[in-house]
Amino acid sequence: MRMCANWYRSQRLFLWALLLLKTERLSIFAARISRHAQRPCRAYHVAVCWQRHRALIHHPSEFSLTTYHYLGRSGLKVSRLALGTMMFGGPTDEATSHAIIARAKSQGINFIDTADVYQKGRTEEVVGRALQHDRHDWVLATKFANPLGAGPNRGGTSRKWIVEAVEGSLRRLGTDYIDLLYFHRADFDAPLGEAVRAIGDLIRAGKLRYFGVSNFRGWRIAEVAHLADAEGIDRPIASQPLYNLVNRTAEAEQLPAAAAYGLGVVSYSPLARGVLTAKYDNGVAPDPESRAARADKRLLETEWRPESIAIARQIRDYLAARGISPTDFAVAWVLNNQLITSAIAGPRTLEQWEGYVRALDYRITPEDEALVDRLVAAGHPSTPGFTDPGHPVEGRVPHVAAAPQAL
Structure with a gap:
């Protein structure tokens, strides 16, 4: 009786999951649920597995x-x-x-x-x-x-x-x-x-x-x-x-x-260490109270780039007619992931x-996402080839001095 109840529970879970799945990756996961749900002895574990997988996915709503x-x-x-x-x-x-x-x-x-x-x-x-x-x-x-x-x-x-x-x-x-x-x-x-x-x-x-x-x-x-x-x-x-x-x-x-x-x-x-507030402009002295004016080392060696400053101004202009602040937009964009x-x-x-x-x-709207994608390619920084000197790329000279470790 318990196995039967678990089987029906997993079937309901599967139908519910299909309503939420919108990506190919999760559709593959749904197919796996379907196969496992045909085995009543695994039904409960499949349900738990799905809930744990979904816990890593957060919806904008x-x-x-x-x-x-x-x-x-x-x-x-x-x-x-x-x-x-x-x-x-x-x-x-x-x-x-x-x-x-x-x-x-x-x-x-x-x-x-x-x-x-x-x-x-x-x-x-x-x-x-x-x-x-x-x-x-x-x-x-x-x-x-x-x-x-x-x-x-x-x-x-x-x-x-x-x-x-x-x-x-x-x-x-x-x-x-x-x-x-x-x-x-x-x-x-x-x-x-x-x-x-x-x-x-x-x-x-x-x-x-x-x-x-x-x-x-x-x-x-x-x-x-x-x-x-x-x-x-x-x-x-x-x-x-x-x-x-x-x-x-x-x-x-x-x-x-x-x-x-x-x-x-x-x-x-x-906020890219303040750059995405759009308070900076290329060629203009920063506000005396800002991190840039204080010569913040990490800002100057990372986000203080002409491309990023220009993009922040473009986004500010895009938002101006709607009364949305650049800060609201930048933080909401991150959380929309x-x-x-x-x-x-x-x-x-x-x-x-x-x-x-x-x-x-x-x-964040689909139009907002499209704008960001046009300005900065997915998986890339605004400046082509930029690498944070605090976390350099190790792809040419071996950086590992310690003995290799078994995984």
Whole structure:
């Protein structure tokens, strides 16, 4: 009787799925469901498999401050916007930082993102003090691997540094556990297996709940997933790539790899470090309060490109007649990608934060998508041949110094 009920349940699930499937990839998945549903003993498992697959796909109609999605194939639910804190404790003073965090929580945001290197550790301290009375209401994410201080072992992904970095973050954040710990970057000179084993030990010790990767290429996402399987720990649940409409490089391999290996995607820099606000113009001195005027290193070596600035102005002109702000458009465009779970919004002021939130009210149209496709080819940056010097291409000179690892 139970097998029969499961068989009928899987048939209903299959018919429901057909109404939603709009891509060839998911149609293939539906065909697989149909074949397996003919075997009653597998019906329940097929239903679970479909639900887990669909959890990685997010529809534009689901934009809401109080809509939460599972992060990858985990049971952890996060808001569509994650509060990015890189400016806190630096350009954004502590009082303003706390006001932004309180406002975000009141609006339904439950996901906050920081890193050990932000403002040389001060950001984690500011965030920790803000969360001290409602820590358990937040999904708290931080990162390790970038250098923090002098010395050959004050960064990277060795077991020594991972343990020390986590202990330091716990101390600065004033908490006894981290919900989500990211590799901030790949360390090609260190064995990834050593890092995964260290992460596993910290999870078993109760200091971490989950882990993820940031700025990992597709093949590294695959490698870390296989190593986690080999170590008997859960795979990473999130990938954090740079992704915006003037740098679509992540579409080529990072986003598909994350989907294939069950990772949610928490993208960063939806405004291209401020370029997509259209506040800059080629040949015109930037506003004294802007990141460009402050000679922000990462902006100047990445998004500060004539092509990106020109595209931002074109989009601004396209939106002007409709009364839509470039910020609304840029953030909504990122969230319109069905493989994006959450987008990190990193404000400097409370006003900037409210601008990010307003973006959830805008719905990208087919005409909008067509415009972006004309301006920037899918899977490419706005500038032909551009490569972020912080994450160089390794296709000609071997970059891996450590011994190869079995998958």
